[in-house]
Amino acid sequence: MRVALFVACVDDAMFPGTGRAVTSLLERLGHEVVFPAGQTCCGQLHWTTGYRREAAGLARRFTGVFAGAGTVVTPSASCAAAVRSSYRSMARAARDPELERDAAGLEVYELTEFLVDVLGVTDVGAAFPHRVAYQPTCHASRALGVGDRPTRLLRAVKGLELVELPAAGECCGFGGAFAVKNADVSVAMVADKVRHVRDTGADVLCALDNACLAHIGGALSRLRAGVRVAHLAEILASTGEDA
Amino acid sequence: MSLREGEGEAEAPDHPAPPERGSDVSGGFGLGTLLRLVGGQQGSTARRRGQDGKPVLPRFAEAAREALADAGARHDLAESVGTARDRLAAATGEPSDWEELRTAGAAIRDRALLDLGTHLEAFERAVTDAGGTVHWARNASAARRIVASLAEDGGGEVAVADGPVLREVRLAGALAERGITVRDAAGPEGRDRVRAARVAVTGADFLVADSGTVVLLEADGAARACLTLPETLVCVAGMDRAVPSWADMEVLLQLLPRTAGGDRLSPQVSAWTGVVPGDGPSEVHVVLVDNGRTRILGDEVGREALRCIGCGACSAVCPVYERVGDRPYDPGGTGPSGPIGAVWTPLARGVDRARTASLPFASTLCGACAEVCPVKIDIPGLLVHLRGEVVDARRNRSVPTPELAVMRGLAWTMADARRFEAAVGRGSRWARLVARGGRIRRLPGLLGRWTEARDLAAPPAESFRSWWRRHEAARRRKG
Numbered sequence: 001m002r003v004a005l006f007v008a009c010v011d012d013a014m015f016p017g018t019g020r021a022v023t024s025l026l027e028r029l030g031h032e033v034v035f036p037a038g039q040t041c042c043g044q045l046h047w048t049t050g051y052r053r054e055a056a057g058l059a060r061r062f063t064g065v066f067a068g069a070g071t072v073v074t075p076s077a078s079c080a081a082a083v084r085s086s087y088r089s090m091a092r093a094a095r096d097p098e099l100e101r102d103a104a105g106l107e108v109y110e111l112t113e114f115l116v117d118v119l120g121v122t123d124v125g126a127a128f129p130h131r132v133a134y135q136p137t138c139h140a141s142r143a144l145g146v147g148d149r150p151t152r153l154l155r156a157v158k159g160l161e162l163v164e165l166p167a168a169g170e171c172c173g174f175g176g177a178f179a180v181k182n183a184d185v186s187v188a189m190v191a192d193k194v195r196h197v198r199d200t201g202a203d204v205l206c207a208l209d210n211a212c213l214a215h216i217g218g219a220l221s222r223l224r225a226g227v228r229v230a231h232l233a234e235i236l237a238s239t240g241e242d243a
Numbered sequence: 244m245s246l247r248e249g250e251g252e253a254e255a256p257d258h259p260a261p262p263e264r265g266s267d268v269s270g271g272f273g274l275g276t277l278l279r280l281v282g283g284q285q286g287s288t289a290r291r292r293g294q295d296g297k298p299v300l301p302r303f304a305e306a307a308r309e310a311l312a313d314a315g316a317r318h319d320l321a322e323s324v325g326t327a328r329d330r331l332a333a334a335t336g337e338p339s340d341w342e343e344l345r346t347a348g349a350a351i352r353d354r355a356l357l358d359l360g361t362h363l364e365a366f367e368r369a370v371t372d373a374g375g376t377v378h379w380a381r382n383a384s385a386a387r388r389i390v391a392s393l394a395e396d397g398g399g400e401v402a403v404a405d406g407p408v409l410r411e412v413r414l415a416g417a418l419a420e421r422g423i424t425v426r427d428a429a430g431p432e433g434r435d436r437v438r439a440a441r442v443a444v445t446g447a448d449f450l451v452a453d454s455g456t457v458v459l460l461e462a463d464g465a466a467r468a469c470l471t472l473p474e475t476l477v478c479v480a481g482m483d484r485a486v487p488s489w490a491d492m493e494v495l496l497q498l499l500p501r502t503a504g505g506d507r508l509s510p511q512v513s514a515w516t517g518v519v520p521g522d523g524p525s526e527v528h529v530v531l532v533d534n535g536r537t538r539i540l541g542d543e544v545g546r547e548a549l550r551c552i553g554c555g556a557c558s559a560v561c562p563v564y565e566r567v568g569d570r571p572y573d574p575g576g577t578g579p580s581g582p583i584g585a586v587w588t589p590l591a592r593g594v595d596r597a598r599t600a601s602l603p604f605a606s607t608l609c610g611a612c613a614e615v616c617p618v619k620i621d622i623p624g625l626l627v628h629l630r631g632e633v634v635d636a637r638r639n640r641s642v643p644t645p646e647l648a649v650m651r652g653l654a655w656t657m658a659d660a661r662r663f664e665a666a667v668g669r670g671s672r673w674a675r676l677v678a679r680g681g682r683i684r685r686l687p688g689l690l691g692r693w694t695e696a697r698d699l700a701a702p703p704a705e706s707f708r709s710w711w712r713r714h715e716a717a718r719r720r721k722g
Binding site: 007009011012013014015016017018019020023035037038039040041045046047048049050051052054057058061086089093138139142143169170171173174175176177178179180181182183184185186187188189190191214215217218219221222 | 651711
C-alpha cells in the first residue's frame with residue numbers, strides 16, 4: 001500500500017537515520033513510501049510550552065500538508081499523539097472548528113501501530129544480534145496506548161535478546177522544555193533511568209521517541225556507560241548485515 | 244510571622260532580560276540566534292527580594308534545587324512515596340469495576356459542579372433546618388475570622404482535628420496568634436484534650452446537599468472525637484465538596500479510601516447532620532470556604548480541577564513529586580502540592596506572579612497522574628492550558644520575553660519547508676563546529692542547563708529530507 005511518511009522535525013534535523021529506517025523497512029515489506037515535502041513540524045513543542053497561537057498555526061499547516069494523504073505513518077510516538085489527541089484541544093483553544101474537523105479527517109499511525117494493526121505483521125524479517133532494552137516512553141504508552149506492540153515486534157527479531165527494564169514505566173525526565181526549565185529535577189530523573197538501564201546489561205536501549213532517547217542517551221554518553229540508544233525502527237530495519 | 248494569604252506574597256514580576264542587539268530572526272532561525280536570545284535568561288538562585296524588601300517565595304525550579312540537595316530527606320521521601328505507590332497499585336488493582344467507578348466518580352463530581360450554587364444553597368437550608376449554622380468565607384482570612392470568633396465565644400480554647408482545608412486557611416497558627424489555646428485532637432492524648440475544650444474544629448471531605456450532612460474519612464479518629472465531646476463543633480469545608488445527594492456517596496466512598504491511603508475502607512467514616520438534642524454538640528457550624536474556588540469554577544477548562552476529592556494519588560505516582568516533595572509547590576506550606584497543586588494554585592490565584600506561573604511547568608506531562616486520578620482529572624491537559632495562560636499573560640509586555648521571541652522565530656521558520664531546511668543546515672554546521680567526537684559536551688546560555696549533565700549528539704551532515712531527495716531520484720532511475 002501507499003504510505004505517507006511523517007518525519008518529526010527533530011528527527012529530520014538530528015536523527016535522519018530513523019526516517020531512513022522506516023523507509024527501508026516499509027519498502028522491504030513491499031509498500032510505497034512517499035514524503036510530502038511541505039511538512040515541517042506538528043506544533044507539539046509550541047503547544048506543550050504554552051504557545052497555543054503558534055501551535056494552532058503549525059497544526060493548520062500540518063493538516064493542510066497531509067490532507068488527502070491517506071495513511072500517514074510516523075516513527076515519533078509523541079508527534080502521533082499530538083496530531084491524534086492534542087489537535088482537538090488546540091482547535092478548541094483557538095475556537096477553530098475547521099481545524100478540529102480537518103484533524104479528525106487525518107489517519108495518522110505510529111509505526112508499531114501501523115505494522116501490527118494495519119499490516120498485521122509482527123515478524124518484519126529483521127535481524128539484530130544484541131541485548132536490547134525497551135523504554136515505553138510516556139506518550140507511546142499513555143497517550144497512544146501502544147501496549148505490547150513494540151515488544152511483540154522486538155521478540156520476533158532474529159538474534160535479539162530482549163531484556164526487561166526495571167521501573168520501565170517511569171518517565172525519563174525529558175518533557176520538552178522541562179529538561180531546561182527544571183533541569184535539576186530532570187537530571188535527577190534521568191540519573192535513575194540510566195541506573196536502571198545499566199542494570200539490565202543491555203547493549204542498546206530503544207524506544208519510539210528520539211527526543212526521550214536523546215535525553216537518556218545524552219546521560220549515558222556523559223557517563224560513558226557503553227550503552228547506545230536507537231529508535232526501534234532502526235532495529236526493525238536492520239537485517240544483521242550492518243549491525 | 245507567617246505570611247498572610249495573598250497580600251503578603253511579595254513576588255517580583257518576572258523581569259525580562261534586556262533586548263539583545265542584533266538578534267534579528269528575520270533571516271531564518273539558526274541555533275546561534277537561539278543561543279543569543281536565551282543566553283541572558285538563566286535566573287540566579289540567590290534569594291530575591293521584592294520591592295518592599297520582603298523575601299520573594301522561590302520559584303518551583305529554585306525550591307526544587309534546594310529540595311534535591313537534601314540527600315537524607317530525598318531518601319525518606321522516595322521510600323514513603325514508593326510505599327504509597329505500591330499500596331495504591333494494590334488497592335486500585337483489586338476491584339474488577341475500578342474503571343467504571345472512576346468514570347462514575349468523574350460524572351458525579353461534574354454533575355455536582357454544574358449546579359454548585361444550587362447544591363450549596365440546598366445544603367445551607369438543610370443544615371439550618373437541622374439546627375446548625377452555615378457561614379460563607381470568601382477567602383482564608385474570612386474563614387479564620389469566623390472560626391476565631393466562635394472559639395472566643397466558646398471560652399478561648401479549641402481542639403483541632405487537622406486536615407487539608409484547615410492547613411489551607413492557616414487556621415491553627417492564626418488562632419494561636421489571637422491568643423486562643425489550640426489543642427491537637429490527634430493521638431491517644433487527643434481525647435483528653437478534646438474533652439477539655441468546649442469548641443472543636445474539623446475539616447470535611449464531602450457535603451451532602453439534600454440532607455445537610457457533613458462526611459469525613461480518617462484513619463485515627465481525631466475528628467470522630469470532636470463530634471461527640473465538645474459543646475460547639477465547627478466544620479471547615481471547601482465549597483467545592485458539595486454533592487447533590489447521599490446516593491452520590493456510594494461511588495465516592497469506594498474511590499477515596501483506595502486512592503487516599505491504599506485502603507479498602509477508611510478506618511473511620513463519620514457523617515453528621517446538624518444538632519441532635521441530648522447527643523453530641525449543642526451547636527454545629529459549617530464554614531464554607533471559597534478561597535479561589537469560584538475563580539477556578541469560572542475557568543471553563545480549568546474547572547475540571549474542582550472534581551478533586553483530595554486523595555493525593557497523583558502525588559504518589561508523580562516522578563517530580565517523588566524527588567522534591569511538598570515544599571517547592573508551596574513554600575508557605577498551605578496549598579496543595581503534587582500535580583493537583585501545580586494546577587490548583589495557579590487556577591485559584593492566577594498566573595501573574597512568578598511563583599504561581601512557574602507551577603504549570605513543574606511537570607514532564609508524563610501522564611502518570613491522570614492514569615490514577617479517581618475522578619479522571621486530565622491534569623496534563625490542565626497544565627498545558629495553564630502554560631497557555633502564562634504565555635498569553637506575557638504576550639502584551641512592551642519587551643517580549645526572550646522565550647517568546649525564540650518560539651515565534653521557530654514557528655516562523657517552521658511555516659515554510661525551505662526556510663526550515665535552510666535553518667537546519669545552518670544550525671547543523673554551527674553545532675558540528677562545537678562537537679568533539681560526535682558529541683556536544685557544553686552549550687552556552689539556557690541550553691547549558693542541558694549539557695550540565697547530558698551530552699548532545701552532534702547533528703548529522705545530511706538531514707532526512709536531503710537524503711530523501713537522493714533516495715527518490717535513485718528510485719526513479721531504477722523504476
